[in-house]
Amino acid sequence: MSTRIAFLKGHGTENDFVIVPDPGNALDLPPAAVAALCDRRAGIGGDGLLHVVRSAAHPEAVHMAAEAEWFMDYRNGDGSVAEMCGNGVRVFARYLQRAGHVGEGDLAVATRGGVKRVHLAKAVSDGGSAAGDVTVGMGRALLPEGDVEVSVGERSWPARNVNMGNPHAVAFVADLSHAGDLYAPPPHEPASAYPDGVNVEFVADRGPRHVAMRVHERGSGETRSCGTGACAVAVATARRDGVDPAVTGVPATYTVDVPGGTLVITERPDGEIEMTGPAVIVAEGEFDSAWLEGVLA
Numbered sequence: 001m002s003t004r005i006a007f008l009k010g011h012g013t014e015n016d017f018v019i020v021p022d023p024g025n026a027l028d029l030p031p032a033a034v035a036a037l038c039d040r041r042a043g044i045g046g047d048g049l050l051h052v053v054r055s056a057a058h059p060e061a062v063h064m065a066a067e068a069e070w071f072m073d074y075r076n077g078d079g080s081v082a083e084m085c086g087n088g089v090r091v092f093a094r095y096l097q098r099a100g101h102v103g104e105g106d107l108a109v110a111t112r113g114g115v116k117r118v119h120l121a122k123a124v125s126d127g128g129s130a131a132g133d134v135t136v137g138m139g140r141a142l143l144p145e146g147d148v149e150v151s152v153g154e155r156s157w158p159a160r161n162v163n164m165g166n167p168h169a170v171a172f173v174a175d176l177s178h179a180g181d182l183y184a185p186p187p188h189e190p191a192s193a194y195p196d197g198v199n200v201e202f203v204a205d206r207g208p209r210h211v212a213m214r215v216h217e218r219g220s221g222e223t224r225s226c227g228t229g230a231c232a233v234a235v236a237t238a239r240r241d242g243v244d245p246a247v248t249g250v251p252a253t254y255t256v257d258v259p260g261g262t263l264v265i266t267e268r269p270d271g272e273i274e275m276t277g278p279a280v281i282v283a284e285g286e287f288d289s290a291w292l293e294g295v296l297a
């Protein structure tokens with residue numbers, strides 16, 4: 001017997017997500033189901049999927065349940081699992097607010113990259129679609145040693161290896177158009193540098209502590225924004241500029257333009273990184289379980 005399954009659609013700086021509320025973790029969402037839901041022609045469409053589950057009901061999150069009631073079970077558009085999604089966690093928090101699970105202010109969200117602290121700046125005022133910025137404590141960046149090079153066609157660049165819970169390679173380019181069409185993952189050397197794949201950011205200067213980026217995301221392709229990527233870019237740019245808050249004792253704030261908007265990233269002297277940006281719910285509806293079963297058959 002087919003059932004109706006609720007979903008919502010949301011985005012953060014146009015990094016868009018299918019949101020599937022499933023507090024008790026009752027739904028079976030194998031990679032092929034996620035890919036079908038994220039398909040922009042035959043499905044609902046999204047760069048990724050946010051499976052909203054109570055931490056206590058999910059084996060990967062039950063150890064965080066005392067700290068964070070809700071677990072963001074994030075999947076990339078191809079169905080693969082990732083450790084963290086910065087834009088996703090803002091949209092996830094916006095959904096929890098809209099559903100009445102949390103109010104404005106502070107909350108904790110469990111992710112595969114650990115518990116993230118989120119601040120919802122403003123009460124929902126327009127039916128829950130688009131009110132206010134959301135700030136997320138993204139944790140610390142790791143900067144593993146080792147030279148990496150990324151290339152597009154005939155051009156290649158040294159890239160900074162930054163881990164924000166998920167892996168990033170950050171390359172500074174003279175012009176963002178040098179990244180090309182980004183239909184395919186840009187090759188990197190050594191090929192063994194990222195055994196689980198990598199998100200690749202191309203960065204161009206825009207002004208003092210102000211850059212613009214494009215990204216090819218592991219598991220999603222080129223997206224209009226990547227929150228963890230913007231944090232990686234801010235840290236890589238700061239180090240390139242000789243700025244390290246751990247040394248100066250002064251927080252460093254970078255503005256990162258993405259094709260879908262702007263994110264503001266602050267690195268504090270203790271290494272903690274905060275990201276602020278919008279989170280918008282644009283639609284909600286239902287799909288028929290029979291449709292998904294048909295796709296998977």
Ligand SMILES: N[C@@H](CCC[C@H](N)C(=O)O)C(=O)O
Nearest residue numbers: 082085086087166226227228
């Ligand atoms: N768009 C996300 C990152 C999603 C995960 C990434 N594609 C990966 O596989 O690591 C963000 O906003 O951080």
